[in-house]
Amino acid sequence: MEILVIGGGAAGMSAASWARRKAPEARITVLERTNIISHAPCGVPYYIGGLFKDYWLLQAYDVKFFRERRNIEVLTNAEAEELDVRSRVVVARVGGQRAKLEFDRLIVATGARPRRLLSADARVLYVHHPADAEAARRAAEAAREVTVVGGGVLGVEVAEQLRNMGKAVHLVHRGPYLMSRDLDEELGSALTQMARGAGIDVRLGVTVSEVNDSRVRLSDGSYLNSDLVIAAVGVEPNVDLVRGQLRLGPHGAIAVNDRMEATYDYVFAAGDAMEHRNLVTGQPYWSPLAPIANKSGLVAGVNAAGGDKRFPGVLGDIVTRFEGVAFGRVGLNEREAREAGIRYVTSIITTRSRARYYPGGGDVTVKLLAEESSGIIIGGQVAGPEEVIGRLGVIAAAIMRRMTADDLFFVEMGYHPSSGRAWDPVVLAARQLMRV
Amino acid sequence: MEILVIGGGAAGMSAASWARRKAPEARITVLERTNIISHAPCGVPYYIGGLFKDYWLLQAYDVKFFRERRNIEVLTNAEAEELDVRSRVVVARVGGQRAKLEFDRLIVATGARPRRLLSADARVLYVHHPADAEAARRAAEAAREVTVVGGGVLGVEVAEQLRNMGKAVHLVHRGPYLMSRDLDEELGSALTQMARGAGIDVRLGVTVSEVNDSRVRLSDGSYLNSDLVIAAVGVEPNVDLVRGQLRLGPHGAIAVNDRMEATYDYVFAAGDAMEHRNLVTGQPYWSPLAPIANKSGLVAGVNAAGGDKRFPGVLGDIVTRFEGVAFGRVGLNEREAREAGIRYVTSIITTRSRARYYPGGGDVTVKLLAEESSGIIIGGQVAGPEEVIGRLGVIAAAIMRRMTADDLFFVEMGYHPSSGRAWDPVVLAARQLMRV
Numbered sequence: 001m002e003i004l005v006i007g008g009g010a011a012g013m014s015a016a017s018w019a020r021r022k023a024p025e026a027r028i029t030v031l032e033r034t035n036i037i038s039h040a041p042c043g044v045p046y047y048i049g050g051l052f053k054d055y056w057l058l059q060a061y062d063v064k065f066f067r068e069r070r071n072i073e074v075l076t077n078a079e080a081e082e083l084d085v086r087s088r089v090v091v092a093r094v095g096g097q098r099a100k101l102e103f104d105r106l107i108v109a110t111g112a113r114p115r116r117l118l119s120a121d122a123r124v125l126y127v128h129h130p131a132d133a134e135a136a137r138r139a140a141e142a143a144r145e146v147t148v149v150g151g152g153v154l155g156v157e158v159a160e161q162l163r164n165m166g167k168a169v170h171l172v173h174r175g176p177y178l179m180s181r182d183l184d185e186e187l188g189s190a191l192t193q194m195a196r197g198a199g200i201d202v203r204l205g206v207t208v209s210e211v212n213d214s215r216v217r218l219s220d221g222s223y224l225n226s227d228l229v230i231a232a233v234g235v236e237p238n239v240d241l242v243r244g245q246l247r248l249g250p251h252g253a254i255a256v257n258d259r260m261e262a263t264y265d266y267v268f269a270a271g272d273a274m275e276h277r278n279l280v281t282g283q284p285y286w287s288p289l290a291p292i293a294n295k296s297g298l299v300a301g302v303n304a305a306g307g308d309k310r311f312p313g314v315l316g317d318i319v320t321r322f323e324g325v326a327f328g329r330v331g332l333n334e335r336e337a338r339e340a341g342i343r344y345v346t347s348i349i350t351t352r353s354r355a356r357y358y359p360g361g362g363d364v365t366v367k368l369l370a371e372e373s374s375g376i377i378i379g380g381q382v383a384g385p386e387e388v389i390g391r392l393g394v395i396a397a398a399i400m401r402r403m404t405a406d407d408l409f410f411v412e413m414g415y416h417p418s419s420g421r422a423w424d425p426v427v428l429a430a431r432q433l434m435r436v
Numbered sequence: 437m438e439i440l441v442i443g444g445g446a447a448g449m450s451a452a453s454w455a456r457r458k459a460p461e462a463r464i465t466v467l468e469r470t471n472i473i474s475h476a477p478c479g480v481p482y483y484i485g486g487l488f489k490d491y492w493l494l495q496a497y498d499v500k501f502f503r504e505r506r507n508i509e510v511l512t513n514a515e516a517e518e519l520d521v522r523s524r525v526v527v528a529r530v531g532g533q534r535a536k537l538e539f540d541r542l543i544v545a546t547g548a549r550p551r552r553l554l555s556a557d558a559r560v561l562y563v564h565h566p567a568d569a570e571a572a573r574r575a576a577e578a579a580r581e582v583t584v585v586g587g588g589v590l591g592v593e594v595a596e597q598l599r600n601m602g603k604a605v606h607l608v609h610r611g612p613y614l615m616s617r618d619l620d621e622e623l624g625s626a627l628t629q630m631a632r633g634a635g636i637d638v639r640l641g642v643t644v645s646e647v648n649d650s651r652v653r654l655s656d657g658s659y660l661n662s663d664l665v666i667a668a669v670g671v672e673p674n675v676d677l678v679r680g681q682l683r684l685g686p687h688g689a690i691a692v693n694d695r696m697e698a699t700y701d702y703v704f705a706a707g708d709a710m711e712h713r714n715l716v717t718g719q720p721y722w723s724p725l726a727p728i729a730n731k732s733g734l735v736a737g738v739n740a741a742g743g744d745k746r747f748p749g750v751l752g753d754i755v756t757r758f759e760g761v762a763f764g765r766v767g768l769n770e771r772e773a774r775e776a777g778i779r780y781v782t783s784i785i786t787t788r789s790r791a792r793y794y795p796g797g798g799d800v801t802v803k804l805l806a807e808e809s810s811g812i813i814i815g816g817q818v819a820g821p822e823e824v825i826g827r828l829g830v831i832a833a834a835i836m837r838r839m840t841a842d843d844l845f846f847v848e849m850g851y852h853p854s855s856g857r858a859w860d861p862v863v864l865a866a867r868q869l870m871r872v
Contacts, residue, residue: 010858022872042853043793057793290858291851302872309872312846319852328850357479357493390826392850393862397833400847410748411836414764414828415727416755417478422446422726426829436458436738436745 001026003304004090004103006080006241008032009039010290011271012109013061014297015304016072019107023305028072029101031092033079034131037063042290045154047133048140049161058130080110085245085267105266105304108242108254109297112235112272112288117149123211124149124229127158136230143167143228147216149208150232151178153320156191158230159200160322170201170224172208172216179327182318184334186348186367187327187383194322235288237273249275251286258310260300268300277313279400280332280378281340287316317396319389324362326388331379331399332369343372347405347432351425353384355417361385366429368395368405375404375433380426386419391426405433437462439740440526440539442516442677444468445475446726447707448545449497450733451740452508455543459741465537466502467514467528470567473499478726480563481590484573485597494566516546521681521703541702541740544678544690545733548671548708548724553585559647560585560665563594572666579603579664583652585644586668587614589756592627594666595636596758606637606660608644608652615763618754620770622784623763623801623819630758671724673709685711687722694746696736704736713749715836716768716814717776723752751832755825760798762824767815767835768805779808783841783868787861789820791853797821802861804831804841806869811840816865822855827862841869 003019005012008030016030030037038060047058056062066072075094082091083106090101114126127136140146140162148159151173159171175181177188178195196202203218208229210217216224237253239246246263249255253275254262262269271293278285292314299309319328337344347368354361364384370377380395382388398408409431413424423431439455441448444466452466466473474496483494492498502508511530518527519542526537550562563572576582576598584595587609595607611617613624614631632638639654644665646653652660673689675682682699685691689711690698698705707729714721728750735745755764773780783804790797800820806813816831818824834844845867849860859867 018872040791040793040853040858042851042858043791046794046853051795052793054793060792289851291849291860291863294859295846295863298867298872307872315848317848317850319850319856321852321854326852326855328852330848330850355476355479356496357476357488357490358482359487386822386855387824387826389850389852389856389860390823390829393826393847393860394829394833396848396850397830397837397839400843401833401837401839403833403837407836410731411829412751412753412766412832413727414753414755414766414825414832415478415725416757416762416764416825417476417482418757419762419822420755420825422476422478423730424727424825424829427727427731431734436454436734436743 001104002102003028003105003107004101005030005107005109006090007109007111008037008074008076009109009111009271009293011293011297012107013038013066014294015107015109015270015301016066017070018298018301019305020070020072022302022307026305030072030074031078031080032074032076034129035076036130037074037076039130041128041130044127044130044133045157045161048127048137048158049164055134058133080241083241083245085264106268107300107304108262108267108269108273109271110238110241110273113238114231115234115236117208117231117233118211123213124231126231127154128235139228140165140167145226146228146230147172147224147226148230148232150234151175152181152232152234153179153318155232156195156320156322158232159195163198163200170203170226171195172203172206172218174205174207176204178202179320182329182333183327183381184367187365187381190383191322191327194325198323235272237286239273249284251275251284253286255284258312259303259308260296260311268304270296270300276311279313279315285314285316287314289318315396315399317392319392324385325383327383328388328392329379329381330392330396333379333381334369337369337378342378344369344378345372345433347429349425349428349432351421351428353386354419355421358417364425366391366425368429368433370405370433375406376402377405377408394426405430409434437540438538439464439541439543440537441466441543441545442526443545443547444473444510444512445545445547445707445729447729447733448543449474449502450730451543451545451706451737452502453506454734454737455741456506456508458738458743462741465509466511467516468510468512469515470565471512472566473510473512475566477564477566480566480569481593481597483569484563484576484594485600491570494569516677519677519681521700543736543740544698544703544705544709545707546674546677546709549674550667551670551672553644553667553669554647559649560667562667563590564671575664576601576603581662582664582666583608583660583662584666584668586670587611588617588668588670589615589754591668592631592756592758594668595631599634599636606639606662607631608639608642608654610641610643612640614638615756618765618769619763619817620803622803623817626819627758627763630761634759673722675709685720687711687720689722691720694748695739695744696732696747704740706732706736712747715749715751721750721752723750725754751835753828753832755828760821761819763819764824764828765815765817766828766832769815769817770805773805773814778814780805780814781808781869783865785861785864785868787857787864789822790855791857794853800861802827802865804865804869806841811842811869812838813841813844830862841866845870
């Protein structure tokens, strides 16, 4: 059996590895367009900011590892240019040569790419892929005043790093507060205030109209001086290769079922290139995040190799950090709940992150959304200096298992004065929604 | 309606507060034996160690707060000496006077007390209750060489603090490694190694046979020089007052149903004085921990005031910290699973706590136990520098909802390189147990 994986990022390499585990005898080939595989786009802002110097740390495992330890053929600088799904053939450019590759099973893990700002202005840098990281780092070091466009996770992280490098930073965001796509107003405003407090010039409710060599014009007619523009205005699924051959979903990514099958039973999609069911709404949802890439890769790989794993769906558990405070959300936020036509109630609680007598820590905020009629938890947001990821995970588990606020209240959270509270803030937020 | 609460700790004050919320017209009285209420025994080691100087930080809210804000009568230095449950009368000593108090509803929240070492040797200090804290702090400051007896949570924390104060510390533990009641060998050995690495003289598999003024004799015949002995050899439920009147469970604590009713429908118990159902085994389980005290107090208070809340049961989610690393467990450990006659499988994973390129953090270990036949998660242990409490909470939610390893694998954990991994260690540990 010939299993072909297109895309050597997190999803593709996870798929290849699990296909290998399930099918020791299969031939498995991965095509990767760039020179880096098994990579971590989430690290790019920190590479730019100089938190680490070794570019190759952005690669979890190298080609040699996959070849020698997992018997997986990995071709880098190898771009799939043509695909004929029905004939089961891919034509790729591999190191300047065109090669025709046949497959029995195909796994599409072509990922996402940055949305372009003002079509394709050469003076605008993008920092989505590790392949962009080195150029961005050099440009950032040379710059004095930088405009970052887009106040989502990536924009916030890049702005923080540039500020740490001593640059004057403008952060332009079309929404009413930073991370407005993911966070509700309470947490998003807190993040915005932190960024401003750290000296970042945050411009809200505006977009970029024009980029010149030394300045940027905004939609409100104002100008920002800047000798570098970095755009982080979102990503879009990278589906050119499969367009017209695989069914796409409403978000423009490849539609899959819970086996990660895409249109045909011998074609699978995983990672940022696919869209899956949202676990709350049941509707297609696009959530281009590393943990989903890893898990959907596993499911696609196992099933491509003849197994039967089922991916139940996604929640959109996303976290960023600005200086000492992590901000995250999981499930639906208020906007998404409204759009889904769900009547909901909310609770919000802020406490110190540690026992009142224990030094260190800071404030932690937990917000919960529950369906009004049933009390079932449909979303949560957490901000704090510690224990953010785990608490979001607790809320994720609650949502997946359709727990009510009462149920979540009784989940036994651990406590230690050094990093938690005897009344855990998740429990307190659930208590606010509980009927007593 | 007259609601009487005996015990002004976490459980008692939670009960009183929620009874008030449910029954605005009730008379609510709390009897507290010591001079401090709403207190945090978990802070005592850190008060001894000087992490904070203000003793009253061990009290979350004071008497004035409860009187004025919640209309709850709180009597301190008020010890209930006699109880007649059927006649609904308590005789208490309140500031030297004997007082007779009648009640319609009784909430027993008398807590736990330290087990005594070698009957009651006056030269041995106990550090369970905030009322002990000041004497212990002074004794510790004056001492040069200290023997701490008991290597559970409290003993480990006290030993760590004494070491930070510059004392020579012996830590005597009867088990084969520290925290052997809660942790399996892998995590417990790691903790033991840390403690030894920090210069604490850990003595395992021995008990104390004799305490003299300047030295301690151990069960293996050896001697330890020490001018102070602090015992932390466990606690026992404080049930003298109710013995013979309320049914006790196999652990010697007050038996309750899920409404926290104790023997009579007008008597409730909460906190360390009661034992409840273990959510995995269904058997009575005693878990004297602050979060359980808080929640069982809420349930007892609401129900005493005429409500109907149900406490589903306990898991024993317990966390300690030694220097930079928190250690915790939830659900059953291997010993408990064996004792319950459950055939189980385990997985264990150690990764860095942060993305490989992100500075800081350390190693995080997650161990899971699942029932062999079903794959249902029955317990977990986590050790690491960050995100320990939240991850234990995720495992707790999984256990409560009878998730299999497959289910837990698909819980969407968040990720940020600054404090997590794209493959969260909980997900990796679940993956090890998953059938692919």
